[in-house]
Amino acid sequence: MALPEGGGAVSASGGHLAAGLRLAAGAAITAAVWCGVLPRLLEVGPIQRHVELMEERGVDPAAMYYTELERLPLRPAWIDEVIVLWP
């Protein structure tokens, strides 16, 4: 069943059942953590404050590239008053 690449090689006899059980157990643990534990952690003081601040400022910390940000980071208008950009 298994390819040479990847993690586990599964034996033919009883392999399917064991693999299915491992997948089901992994799915159950993931569901419990994502739907149960992580939402509770969101109520913990510092985490709650961080999330609220980011929401209030419209920041998407999961952005991988600048084009994914909620606001495109163009040069701030005030920077010319503080810094000489082209001497």
Add this chain to the structure above:
Amino acid sequence: MDEPMPARRGLHEDIAAVVIGLATVVLALAITWQTRPSEDAGNRDRYSKGWPSPAASWIGTPGTWTDQPLQAFRDSTGRLDLAPVVVGMAWVVCVGVLGAVLGGRTVRTAILGFAVLAALACLAYLLATQKLVKYYNLEYPLWALAVGLFIGNAAGVPRWLSPALVGEFFIKTGLVIFGAEVLLSRLLALGLPGIMTAWIVTPIVLVTTYLFGVHVLRVPSRSLCMTLSADMAVCGVSAAIATGAACRAKKEEISLTIGLSLFFTVIMMVAMPPIIRWMELDAVVGGAWIGGTIDATGAVVAAGESLGKEAGEVAATVKMIQNSMIGLIAFAVAAYWAGWVERNADAPRGSLAGEAWRRFPRFILGFLGASLVCSLLHSFGPEQALWVEGATVGFTIKLRGWLFCTGFVCMGLQTNFRELAPVLASGRPVVLYLGGQALNLALTLAMASLTFGWLFRKVVEP
């Protein structure tokens, strides 16, 4: 990355990626042009993210959710709307099928596999958009790799999925489309201080970290050193994807780099703002320091904004400059790899350039071509700038996001960490990352203080 999947007939994998990627960019520009605003088309205040593209609403990814995953599929009115996500998954299947047709591979045996990979990519997005995960910058590539790794290790990879495991093709196609977002004009966004902070420090840190890994730590794989150095010195996961593909890094090496980078990014995102406050750094200098050192773009803005609006804006702009360097850096890495690292010492004199050209990854030309054409178009005027931004920010980022996510699922499924076990056990990749980041922190702080804090600082009357 590994050698491309051999095709019986048809186009090379890189060429197929360039054809599909460039066609997608042209199509996105054409759709956005067709529906251009009839008045005020150059008004940035009105169109802050470019011209609104109708295609932006056709395709989507799961949204943010807290404790009910179904929330991720609700639209702004609260109605369940699966269509944009289903279109995203269909896009993955279409690209997979097109790639197989162009590459001369059998489509029939792969089509079910592409659909399963698209569903797993959707699952990875769902894991990444949980509110806590999202606001702590644990990006979708990490979960796509984790989903693939878990399935690969817990159950193995079924044979029927094998013809669809073309992760490198998905990533290369995504990179060509991504090229349209890499606008060279952004490199000048903060004038000379920005150039000095991003252009001088970044290449120094990249080259020094790479040489430190190869010659001092003696990490056995040069491609791991390069991918890790680029990720840390330039802009995190997006740089790891581009340079990893350019230097043909192994799947395991890219997976390891992304894992390490996101782990330390979360730590730096949380730790740097209080350290900057404790050091009583100026907001502009602190913002520039954050922008030049934290790997991931989103984490840079999060850390900058927690210091204040000014620091957040400077941090994001410095990061944008670094972001815009990845086209040139990926090209330089590909040329160095083809011409130097992989050179054949026995090749007859005079054929070195030809040999280098033969090995050069062609998709990098598509990536750079998309970047140059869109940069040129963007520079023509305000209307053209908003045209390009509307096509990319509104539309193509979703297309390439689905392809990257699927590519990482494939990579996770095919990753065999046993190959990297000796390197990991030695701890050398962690030492390399930490050593490079320490140099990055020191040099960027020195340059940001010099440029933004002193040399180009205007004297403000009290």
